[in-house]
Amino acid sequence: xxxxxxxxxxxxxxxxxxxxxxxxxxxxxxxxxxxxxxxxxxxxxxxxxxxxxxxxxxxxxxxxxxxxxxxxxxxxxxxxxxxxxxxxxxxxxxxxxxxxxxxxxxxxxxxxxxxxxxxxxxxxxxxxxxxxxxxxxxxxxxxxxxxxxxxxxxxxxxxxxxxxxxxx
Numbered sequence: 001x002x003x004x005x006x007x008x009x010x011x012x013x014x015x016x017x018x019x020x021x022x023x024x025x026x027x028x029x030x031x032x033x034x035x036x037x038x039x040x041x042x043x044x045x046x047x048x049x050x051x052x053x054x055x056x057x058x059x060x061x062x063x064x065x066x067x068x069x070x071x072x073x074x075x076x077x078x079x080x081x082x083x084x085x086x087x088x089x090x091x092x093x094x095x096x097x098x099x100x101x102x103x104x105x106x107x108x109x110x111x112x113x114x115x116x117x118x119x120x121x122x123x124x125x126x127x128x129x130x131x132x133x134x135x136x137x138x139x140x141x142x143x144x145x146x147x148x149x150x151x152x153x154x155x156x157x158x159x160x161x162x163x164x165x166x167x168x
Contacts, residue, residue, distance in 0.1 A: 075103030
């Protein structure tokens with residue numbers, strides 16, 4: 001797979017945290033997010049957005065979030081999908097994927113999300129679960145296209161549960 005995107009930008013890999021660290025101090029033994037990547041689905045397009053790991057994706061920047069949906073009556077639906085990559089003796093595959101909803105109103109600079117839900121669903125993806133039922137058909141198609149185009153071999157090796165979850 002080419003390391004460059006068509007516009008000349010370096011492609012973002014799904015593995016986002018270096019596994020080379022031998023850190024033994026503060027935080028040692030914490031959850032390894034080396035195999036976790038955040039995908040944002042907005043307006044029918046899915047993109048890897050590293051900033052989402054810290055709630056600073058492109059769509060989240062400059063937005064004041066509320067836990068009350070009524071505060072964002074004109075918000076558009078945006079999805080954060082946590083994708084976990086598994087390594088098996090046969091190679092890599094997409095081993096877990098969970099979707100979290102957000103509402104974003106760019107004009108009002110307001111948004112809605114439940115951060116605890118986002119964290120819990122990240123954990124579920126790390127535990128190799130698939131929770132994609134809430135995605136609409138257009139969002140499922142966008143995620144499927146991204147996963148296949150990122151690495152078709154990983155897609156082919158992925159569980160049937162993921163492939164079925166992204167149908168229709």
